[in-house]
Amino acid sequence: MPSPFDEMYRPDGQPRPEYAFLADWLKSAGAETLERRRAEAELLFRRIGITFAVYSADDGEERLIPFDIIPRIFNQAEWRQLSAGLEQRVTALNRFLADIYGPAEILKAGVVPAELIYCNPHFRPEMVGLALPHDVHVHVAGIDIVRTGPDEFYVLEDNVRTPSGVSYMLENREVMMRLFPDHFAVNRIAPVETYPDELLAALVSAAPGRAAREPTVALLTPGPFNSAYYEHSFLADKVGIELVEGRDLFVRDDVVFMRTTEGPRRVDVIYRRIDDDFLDPLVFRPDSLLGVPGLMAAYRAGNVTLANSVGTGVADDKAVYTYVPDIIRFYLGEEPLLKNVPTWRCREPDALAHVLDHLDELVVKEVAGSGGYGMLVGPAATAAEREAFAARLKADPEDFIAQPTLALSASPTFAESGIGLRHVDLRPFVLVGADGVRIVPGGLTRVALREGSLVVNSSQGGGTKDTWVLDA
Amino acid sequence: MLSRTADSLFWLARYLERADNTARIVDAASRLAATPDSYAGGSNEWESALAAAGALGAFVATGRQPDRDTAIDFLAFSADNPSSIKSCLQTARHNARAERAALTTDMWQAINTGWLDLRRFDGARMDRQTLNRFLDAVKEACLRFDGSAYRTMLRSDNFFFLKLGVYLERADSTARILDVKYHLLLPEGARVGGGLDYYQWASILRSVSSVTAYRWVYHDSLRPWHIADLLILNEKMPRSLANCYDNLADTLDDLSQAYGTQGPAQRVARSVFSRLRNTEISEIFQKHGLHEFLTDFIKDNGRLGTAIRDQYLA
Numbered sequence: 001m002p003s004p005f006d007e008m009y010r011p012d013g014q015p016r017p018e019y020a021f022l023a024d025w026l027k028s029a030g031a032e033t034l035e036r037r038r039a040e041a042e043l044l045f046r047r048i049g050i051t052f053a054v055y056s057a058d059d060g061e062e063r064l065i066p067f068d069i070i071p072r073i074f075n076q077a078e079w080r081q082l083s084a085g086l087e088q089r090v091t092a093l094n095r096f097l098a099d100i101y102g103p104a105e106i107l108k109a110g111v112v113p114a115e116l117i118y119c120n121p122h123f124r125p126e127m128v129g130l131a132l133p134h135d136v137h138v139h140v141a142g143i144d145i146v147r148t149g150p151d152e153f154y155v156l157e158d159n160v161r162t163p164s165g166v167s168y169m170l171e172n173r174e175v176m177m178r179l180f181p182d183h184f185a186v187n188r189i190a191p192v193e194t195y196p197d198e199l200l201a202a203l204v205s206a207a208p209g210r211a212a213r214e215p216t217v218a219l220l221t222p223g224p225f226n227s228a229y230y231e232h233s234f235l236a237d238k239v240g241i242e243l244v245e246g247r248d249l250f251v252r253d254d255v256v257f258m259r260t261t262e263g264p265r266r267v268d269v270i271y272r273r274i275d276d277d278f279l280d281p282l283v284f285r286p287d288s289l290l291g292v293p294g295l296m297a298a299y300r301a302g303n304v305t306l307a308n309s310v311g312t313g314v315a316d317d318k319a320v321y322t323y324v325p326d327i328i329r330f331y332l333g334e335e336p337l338l339k340n341v342p343t344w345r346c347r348e349p350d351a352l353a354h355v356l357d358h359l360d361e362l363v364v365k366e367v368a369g370s371g372g373y374g375m376l377v378g379p380a381a382t383a384a385e386r387e388a389f390a391a392r393l394k395a396d397p398e399d400f401i402a403q404p405t406l407a408l409s410a411s412p413t414f415a416e417s418g419i420g421l422r423h424v425d426l427r428p429f430v431l432v433g434a435d436g437v438r439i440v441p442g443g444l445t446r447v448a449l450r451e452g453s454l455v456v457n458s459s460q461g462g463g464t465k466d467t468w469v470l471d472a
Numbered sequence: 473m474l475s476r477t478a479d480s481l482f483w484l485a486r487y488l489e490r491a492d493n494t495a496r497i498v499d500a501a502s503r504l505a506a507t508p509d510s511y512a513g514g515s516n517e518w519e520s521a522l523a524a525a526g527a528l529g530a531f532v533a534t535g536r537q538p539d540r541d542t543a544i545d546f547l548a549f550s551a552d553n554p555s556s557i558k559s560c561l562q563t564a565r566h567n568a569r570a571e572r573a574a575l576t577t578d579m580w581q582a583i584n585t586g587w588l589d590l591r592r593f594d595g596a597r598m599d600r601q602t603l604n605r606f607l608d609a610v611k612e613a614c615l616r617f618d619g620s621a622y623r624t625m626l627r628s629d630n631f632f633f634l635k636l637g638v639y640l641e642r643a644d645s646t647a648r649i650l651d652v653k654y655h656l657l658l659p660e661g662a663r664v665g666g667g668l669d670y671y672q673w674a675s676i677l678r679s680v681s682s683v684t685a686y687r688w689v690y691h692d693s694l695r696p697w698h699i700a701d702l703l704i705l706n707e708k709m710p711r712s713l714a715n716c717y718d719n720l721a722d723t724l725d726d727l728s729q730a731y732g733t734q735g736p737a738q739r740v741a742r743s744v745f746s747r748l749r750n751t752e753i754s755e756i757f758q759k760h761g762l763h764e765f766l767t768d769f770i771k772d773n774g775r776l777g778t779a780i781r782d783q784y785l786a
Contacts (some may be wrong), residue, residue, distance in 0.1 A: 224570045247478050261629060261784040262731050366656040407612040 006421060007072060007408040012102045018075040018470050021186060022033050026070070026412070034414050037069050037179055044175045066463035068413045069179065072424060072445040079190075079469045080442055082145070082153060082428065085338030087437045088328060090141045093315045095331040097137035101311065102125045112323045120320070121368065123311030126277060126283055132301060132309055133208050134434035139270075139307035140199070142166075145338070147409040154406065156340045156425065158316040158324070159197060160308060162273045165444045166429050167231040170195060172236070172466040173442070188471035190441035195429070198237040198440060199271075202433035206305050207268045215268035217241045218258060220249070222274045222290045232273050241271070246278075251254050251294030254301040269305045276310050299410040317343065318401055319367045324364060341406060347398040350355065355402040356393065357387045362402040364393065379405055408454055412464065413447055421449045425456050426467065441469035477571050478633045479785040484567040485637030488583070491560035492614040493645040495607045498547050498557075500679035502603065505540060507671050509763045518543035524652040524679065526644075527555055544603065549595030557610055558595075561587050571720050574630050578620035586613025629730055635723045636780060643716035643773050646703055649679050651766040657696040658762065673699055680711045700762065701753040713769060717745035720776065727784075737779040 008019045011259035015023035026034075043062050070152040074082070090192040099106050099123075100117050108113040117123055142163030153214050173192050177184055200217065208216035221232035236243035251268065257264035270278065272445040280295040296413050298304045314320060322343045325336045344351035344362075355362060359378050366374035393400055410421035445465040446456035456462040504781035516539045522528040525547055534552065536542045550556045554563075565587040566573060590613065593606045618638075625631045650657070656672045673694040677683045680703060688700045689706065707714045719740040728734035756765045 036691065224566075233573050242474055245571065248474050259786070261473050261475055261478045261633075262733075400661060 003161055004407045004421070004423065005147060005152075007147075007409050007411040007424065008119045014238060016075075018073045021183075022071070022073070025183075028329065031418060034419075038414060041067055041069050041175055045171070061448065062074070065168065065273075065342075066449060067175065068447055068449075068463050068465045069176075070412055070414055070419070071176065071183075071468050072411050072426075072447075073468045073470060077471050079150070081337070083439045083441070085153070086143055086428060086430050086439055088332065088334065088337050089143065089155065089158070089324065090138060090160075090329050090432060090437065092114040092324070092328040093141070093158065094136060094138050096311070096433060097312060097315055098132070098135045099313065099331070099398055100314065101130065101137075102330055105311060106327065106330055109330070109425050111326050112291055112320070116319055116323075117314060119316050120317055122276070122311060122317060124299075124311030124314075126296060127309070127311040131204055133302070133305055136206055136432050136434065137309040137312050138315070139202055139206055139309075139432050141432070142427045143430060145426045145428065146341075146406060147424075147426075148407050149409075155324070155338050156341060157318075158321060160316045162275065162308070163429070164228045164231055164273075165427055166195060167234045168464050169429070169440075169444045170234075171442075171468070172464055175464040179374040185465045187468070190469040192440050192442040195440045196235065196240075198438045199235070199429055200239045200241070201435075202431040202438055203269050203271055203305075203307055205433035205435045206307060208305055210302070211268035212266075216258075216266060217269040217271065218244045218249075218267050219243055220246070220270050220272040220274055220292075225316070226273075228273065246274075246289070246291045249292045249295070251292060251298050254294070254298045256292070256295065256298045256302055256304045261304055269307060271307045276313065279306075279310065317367065318365055319347075319398075322401060341403045346393060346400040346402060350399045351402075352393070355400075356390055359390060361404065363405055364389060364400055364402045367399050367401060375404070406452070411445075411447065413449070413465075415451070420451060422451070423454050424465070442467045473573075473629050475785050477574055480567040480571045480631065481574060481630060481633045482637040482780070482785060484564045484571070484583075485634040486641040487560040487564040487567070488614050488617055489638050490555055490645070491557045491564070491610055492655045493642070494547055494555070494557050494560070495610040495680055497521050497524050497649065497679045498544060499607050500601075500675045500700040502540070502544070502600070504671060504675045506600075520652050521547065524649045525555065526551060526648055530555075534554070541597065544598065548603075548606065549593075558590065558685075561590055561610070576620060576624040579617055579765045581614035582613065582620045586610075586616065591615070604763045627726075629727060632723050632727050632730070632764065633784070636720065639716040639719045639723070640773065640777055640780070642711055643713050643720070644770065646680060646711050646713060646716070647766050647770050647773065649676060650700065650703055651763060651770070652764045653709075654766060656687070657700050658757070670694060676703075678781075682711065684707065685709060697753055697757065700756070704751055704756065705748060705751065707749075714745070714748040717741060717748055720750065735779070735783045737783045740776045740779050744776065745767075 007305060008023065009015055044063065045067060094373070096106065106112050107117060116176050138160040142159040142165060144159065146154050146156050148154065150267050169192055204215055218241055219232055219236040219239070221243055223229065223231060226232070233243055243256065244258055250257055250259065256267045256270070274290055276287045280289040280291050280293060281288045282293050283296040284291070293303070296310070299306055299310070322340065322345050325340055328334060328336045345353050346352045346355055355364065361379045362375040364378070376385065378386065381389070408423040408425065411424045412419050413422040415422065424445050424447045426443050426445050428439060431438040447463050447465055447468045448454055448456045448461070449463045450461050453461065496522060500661050501517045505517040516538060518540060519528065522531045522538060522543055527547060530547050530553055531538065531543070546553050551559060553559060553736045565583050568580060568583045572580060586609070589609055590606070593602070598606070621631065621634060641680070653672065656676075671697060674683060675697060675779065677686055682702065686694070686698065686702055689702060689709070692698060702709050702712065704713050706712045707718055709715055724738045724741050728738055742782070756762060
């Protein structure tokens, strides 16, 4: 594999301009200072971010996702390129969802195979023909981006169901500002702490037309046992909305109310962080205790906005992913600004043959899988593992896609052994309201802390970094 | 605010108060049990302690005999007893965790740290010193939580529901402690005098941490009617029924002001409080009978709990 793109230094050994001051600082600071700052960061996370620990395991042990004190930096030009691409992509995905639950033009035109949609487990027939307020299906998206060169950005994955991680973006910045006030004094770093306001504005703008002038917004969580509960509670608190569980809500005459100490109060917008399956036991899983009976009826009656809408999972499916560039061209008549990772759809015989021939170079993923399960990393697998996987591929080719192993960009990271290059990705968050798209300049940078590792997931030794977008 | 949040806070406060009360009962019983048999009068102190903590029925159902080890285990550590000190703290912490955003950081830290510390104690065959350390740690955690609430919390409905939980639970606890020993407080008991009664009376006061307060109020040696007066009618005594109802009525007034409406909860609290206020201790002994008075009080207190639940928490 070629050596990865270095986020900080150019091949000639000079730092990129946006990193110049950081390079100087790292040189002058010395290992001892770095170590001290890292310890301070951990202390701060435990103290101001004490809630990180709160919502981990019930045994009360404090668990922190490792945080790297060396930030990841984008210049204005890079960020403009990225955010234009993100806006374009999420806009197209919203048009796509409105279309497939509406007139289904894209299927009639044969751009996306109909069976890919109608046989998709995330497709919700209950949504067909339902006009949503302002046609917005996806109000909050998290788009995973990797980089391989100065201008080479690829979308690895779209998350348009209930993407998480934004609390880390906010907490990381908070900690960095406390640790390195000087960095923030000499650099014009675009703020991210407007995110809660932007989120509220997007949600309020998406309220049903008949809602009160100041609509009531609530965040619906599965409850304290959910692994993302900390984030739910954190966001509700920052945004200033109630954090509700299913049992706090009830539906009467197709209107949603929450039970308060002052009696029932009407709810207009629900930022739901629970999956479709659990939303309403009358429509989806009857055994769900997390949802609200009658919620879908209220939704269909146009009395409440769900953010995100129901059935959006059909747009972030791995098989549909491969069609997103075509989806952008179809609805917007534009070339995609952000590329997809080249992907072989094993459902197509030519692609399958290519994949089987090159198993040792490719990553093969299950279409329905997530979180790194059910996948084969060709270069790292044994011959026997590849053979076994080939058999599964031949049996059910439509269940798989394959991608090359990318040389992910790497960022200087303060690891156990000192500063070293570690692979990173980026999850920016895109908000869509009735009044347009909002993107807070920044995102969550995840870093694979183990040397050479490409896996950035926190469950597998991944950490996070603050992400800076320089204003000028 | 959400009814569920109010309910969690109300029960968080009740469970912490219950843990604290039970710790004091165990402490008092364990001191009394350490006095010579002739003084303890052969009574089973541990059975009384279980009754005072409202746990005798559940204990009997386990089929065990009440002695020092079984009673301490059941009251302080047993996971089978939902009102054991450990279970109370666990439930309280669970509620706190679920309503983290409704608490201040100091309050959360008080309860989380307290729980982490107490988790290290193991109930099996605990010696007297370790038991003391455990009981002190329980009291300290509760004090720290109350203090943090007092010093850091906004005086809004969150705070009011916590207060309602504290005083409703405390009133119940004080009434039960008195009722278990009511026979020792009857006027004819006073004539018996002697070491036995002295130790028993001191023990009642000790289980509500009021030995010193008694001396300041009455300037007299321990007399049963004073003890009853202090714990039932003295509004200045922070664990007395009258003080609890002073606070309950006040807090419910605060809530009705904040919400602009009032209901059955306000009425029940005010009527119980005015009855306590307009009663003399002699009347209680002569007209009602102490046991009957306390039994009625415990029922009324339960009614107030139901009224609060129906009005705000359901």
